[in-house]
Amino acid sequence: MSTQPLPTPVAGPPPGGGLRKRAWSGFERFQGLLFVMPALVVLAIFLIYPAYYTIRLAFYESDFHFGFFHYLGVDNFKELLTNDPDFLDLSKFPPGGALINNLRWVIFYISLSLIIGLGLAVLAVRVRYERAVKTAIFVPMAIAATAVGIIWLLVYNTDSNIGVMNAVWHGVLGQHQVSWLGNPAIVNYALIFAYVWASVGFVMVVLSAAIKGIPMEIMEAARVDGAGEWNIFRRIMLPMLSLPISVVTIWLFINVIKVFDIIYVMTGGGPGTTSRVIAFTMYEETFHNGRPGYGAAVAVIMLVLIAPVMVLNVRRFRTEKVVA
Amino acid sequence: MRRKSLIASAVALAVIAAGLTATAISAKPTKKSANSIEVLSLWGGSEKDAFLKVTAAFTKATGIKVEYTSARDFIPDIQTRLAAGNPPDIGILPRPGYIATLAKQGSLKSLSSLGLTNKYMAGNYSAGWLKLGSSSGKLYGVPAKANSKSVIWYKPDSFKKYKFKVPKTWAQLLAITKAYKAKGLVPWSVGAGPNQSQWTLTDWFENIYARTAGPAKYQRLFTGKLKFTDPSVANAARIMTQIINNKYVLNGVQGVLGQSFVGSITDVFGTNSKAQLFFEGGFVGGIATQQVNPALKPGKTIADFPWPTIKASLDHPVVGAADFAAAFKDTPEVRQFLKYISTGPAGVIWVSTNAVTSPNKKVPARAYPSVLARAEAHQLATAKTFLFDGSDLLPGAFGDTWGFALQDVIQKPGNIKSILSTFQSKIQGKF
Numbered sequence: 001m002s003t004q005p006l007p008t009p010v011a012g013p014p015p016g017g018g019l020r021k022r023a024w025s026g027f028e029r030f031q032g033l034l035f036v037m038p039a040l041v042v043l044a045i046f047l048i049y050p051a052y053y054t055i056r057l058a059f060y061e062s063d064f065h066f067g068f069f070h071y072l073g074v075d076n077f078k079e080l081l082t083n084d085p086d087f088l089d090l091s092k093f094p095p096g097g098a099l100i101n102n103l104r105w106v107i108f109y110i111s112l113s114l115i116i117g118l119g120l121a122v123l124a125v126r127v128r129y130e131r132a133v134k135t136a137i138f139v140p141m142a143i144a145a146t147a148v149g150i151i152w153l154l155v156y157n158t159d160s161n162i163g164v165m166n167a168v169w170h171g172v173l174g175q176h177q178v179s180w181l182g183n184p185a186i187v188n189y190a191l192i193f194a195y196v197w198a199s200v201g202f203v204m205v206v207l208s209a210a211i212k213g214i215p216m217e218i219m220e221a222a223r224v225d226g227a228g229e230w231n232i233f234r235r236i237m238l239p240m241l242s243l244p245i246s247v248v249t250i251w252l253f254i255n256v257i258k259v260f261d262i263i264y265v266m267t268g269g270g271p272g273t274t275s276r277v278i279a280f281t282m283y284e285e286t287f288h289n290g291r292p293g294y295g296a297a298v299a300v301i302m303l304v305l306i307a308p309v310m311v312l313n314v315r316r317f318r319t320e321k322v323v324a
Numbered sequence: 325m326r327r328k329s330l331i332a333s334a335v336a337l338a339v340i341a342a343g344l345t346a347t348a349i350s351a352k353p354t355k356k357s358a359n360s361i362e363v364l365s366l367w368g369g370s371e372k373d374a375f376l377k378v379t380a381a382f383t384k385a386t387g388i389k390v391e392y393t394s395a396r397d398f399i400p401d402i403q404t405r406l407a408a409g410n411p412p413d414i415g416i417l418p419r420p421g422y423i424a425t426l427a428k429q430g431s432l433k434s435l436s437s438l439g440l441t442n443k444y445m446a447g448n449y450s451a452g453w454l455k456l457g458s459s460s461g462k463l464y465g466v467p468a469k470a471n472s473k474s475v476i477w478y479k480p481d482s483f484k485k486y487k488f489k490v491p492k493t494w495a496q497l498l499a500i501t502k503a504y505k506a507k508g509l510v511p512w513s514v515g516a517g518p519n520q521s522q523w524t525l526t527d528w529f530e531n532i533y534a535r536t537a538g539p540a541k542y543q544r545l546f547t548g549k550l551k552f553t554d555p556s557v558a559n560a561a562r563i564m565t566q567i568i569n570n571k572y573v574l575n576g577v578q579g580v581l582g583q584s585f586v587g588s589i590t591d592v593f594g595t596n597s598k599a600q601l602f603f604e605g606g607f608v609g610g611i612a613t614q615q616v617n618p619a620l621k622p623g624k625t626i627a628d629f630p631w632p633t634i635k636a637s638l639d640h641p642v643v644g645a646a647d648f649a650a651a652f653k654d655t656p657e658v659r660q661f662l663k664y665i666s667t668g669p670a671g672v673i674w675v676s677t678n679a680v681t682s683p684n685k686k687v688p689a690r691a692y693p694s695v696l697a698r699a700e701a702h703q704l705a706t707a708k709t710f711l712f713d714g715s716d717l718l719p720g721a722f723g724d725t726w727g728f729a730l731q732d733v734i735q736k737p738g739n740i741k742s743i744l745s746t747f748q749s750k751i752q753g754k755f
Contacts, residue, residue, distance in 0.1 A: 063429070064403055064406055064407055064429060064431075065406075065407055066407055085746070153518065156582070157582075157587075158575050158579050158582045158583055159591075159598075161596065177575055177579070178578070179517070179575055179576075179578035179579050179581060179582030179583075180582065181517065181518050181581070181582050182517050182518075182577075182578040182579060182580065182581030182582030182583070183578045183581070183582075184735070266518055267517075267518045268397075268518060268520050270517065270518065270522065270581070270728065270731060271517065271581040271728075271731045271735070272728045272729070272731045272732045272735075273728055283400070287399070287400035287403045287404055288397075288399055288400050288403075288721045288724070289720060289721050289725075290403060290425075290720055290721070292407075
């Protein structure tokens with residue numbers, strides 16, 4: 001390759017000239033395409049082709065080779081949504097199945113992470129040992145999800161000599177020991193809480209950076225005008241944080257639709273199938289039950305749920321600047 | 325000129341990038357050094373240690389290294405690696421049902437094609453074991469280790485203290501359970517919870533089913549010839565909940581679902597013991613005395629008795645299980661390895677660890693150092709009726725699904741019928 005300095009375009013517009021928005025010549029387009037080519041190739045091989053393959057697979061019965069065995073049309077989807085109580089069960093109340101569990105995750109995981117993260121961010125700014133607090137809360141972010149799972153398996157242990165939860169519940173409050181992961185009514189919330197613990201640090205760090213970006217004068221002015229702290233939070237901070245909050249929410253949403261590792265480690269989707277979520281069902285059907293086509297249908301449903309949020313996110317990034 | 329070189333470099337870059345990704349994709353899984361094999365197994369703890377002793381002896385004798393890969397949740401591991409064209413050389417498979425599935429899809433090498441003739445195998449193993457490792461008349465699995473699952477673990481000194489006699493019938497077992505409860509002790513600990521411990525419930529069910537419905541129905545049920553909606557199934561499930569309920573197990577039914585298999589052994593035989601009785605296979609002895617609590621004294625603080633009879637006419641058939649070694653590849657190293665582990669001397673090394681019982685005919689009883697292991701080997705060798713672990717006979721991953729169904733059963737004993745019919749609809753046509 002040549003070591004010549006980068007050439008300056010000979011026929012380019014004069015510097016500072018008014019021709020900035022001129023149409024790109026065919027050659028320049030070609031040149032641009034060349035530059036993005038490596039990225040496009042990688043993207044095509046590792047993202048676009050597998051996505052196409054998965055979507056196609058969802059309409060087939062497949063074998064362990066992931067081949068297109070037998071065309072089924074939309075049967076996989078029909079079965080998933082109407083005839084698979086492990087995925088969607090509307091016959092009882094409250095409804096159950098992986099899809100509903102994921103909905104629980106969406107509601108509780110996102111709101112808890114946001115509320116706790118925002119609360120910590122607002123409070124952390126006010127203390128002298130801010131950095132220490134933030135570091136402590138951020139640490140779980142640096143732990144692999146599988147390790148988080150192991151830690152919380154211990155925390156939730158039914159033996160109050162091992163499990164912190166039961167030590168408090170049983171030892172301090174004098175209640176009967178609870179099997180946090182063995183009770184179908186509790187298990188999903190127990191998992192959600194563990195995952196909140198692992199992600200709240202991220203929310204806090206992003207939001208506290210955003211809080212620091214709010215001009216002090218505005219708050220000072222509000223204080224001078226006699227606004228209380230609650231009003232400042234409610235009417236100044238919150239509106240000014242709306243963009244970073246929405247960005248974090250989208251991050252949390254994507255995180256929660258694809259949640260898998262912590263469930264795999266902690267409950268394996270059990271007891272029974274009560275703590276399965278969408279991504280776990282995909283894994284279970286594809287690799288455990290040997291039905292890659294059916295698993296691919298689950299993946300497509302997941303994609304359909306995530307795609308609109310992604311599009312929204314990209315649009316936002318294009319039109320606005322994130323303060324974080 | 326300059327522009328040309330720019331384009332040239334851009335093109336070069338693109339080509340290199342594309343080339344790199346292409347090689348990354350087409351690259352065959354890196355070949356292990358010719359003189360080594362990979363064995364994938366679900367064994368951990370004392371069972372794994374015992375196996376590593378055998379492989380160490382093999383390496384010493386042949387110079388072939390053995391790479392051990394542990395995978396408790398082995399089905400997904402094997403499936404993914406098969407799909408990627410990179411299976412392990414040898415897999416230790418606990419389920420004849422899964423061996424048949426793999427054999428049918430052409431993933432396994434038959435033993436005769438690997439130089440282990442049927443005659444040779446029959447010289448070392450009884451026909452019953454060999455049949456379990458076969459599919460469509462061809463032999464695929466070398467029976468590696470066997471276990472009785474028809475034993476119940478107890479504390480002899482505690483039985484002595486309360487003047488309990490080893491129960492011979494289910495009624496007597498229930499009486500002891502009630503007596504423990506009356507003395508303020510927790511009778512049982514059962515671990516069938518996170519993660520992947522649901523199989524312990526399937527073993528409970530199988531012992532009860534064999535004793536209430538009989539061996540013939542047992543065989544038919546687990547080979548797809550009898551439906552799970554048969555009243556005998558619900559009956560056995562109901563009998564199971566006579567012990568596995570909130571009254572008699574540690575922390576109640578939800579404790580069962582929140583405890584792992586090894587955790588529940590610790591509940592009974594650990595230094596901080598909380599329950600008195602435990603049911604699982606012969607391998608519990610090794611795990612309890614080697615992993616959980618080395619201070620245990622076999623015969624004094626830990627011992628086992630055969631699963632009691634429920635219906636006198638049906639006696640007490642032995643439910644047992646075995647793990648089989650099967651080959652995914654045909655190499656000289658694989659041939660040597662399978663040949664080696666099927667020999668008597670390898671079996672002797674194996675059982676000398678006290679962790680396993682060998683199905684190999686050439687392993688003498690005196691090779692077992694511990695009374696617990698010797699008793700188990702004796703039970704297996706003298707069983708009048710031997711039944712293979714039913715859930716392991718179910719096709720594909722249905723052994724797990726059946727465990728999930730039983731997790732439902734102990735939570736909602738009132739819903740047994742609907743739980744069973746749901747399971748039946750899932751497994752219908754899968755045999």
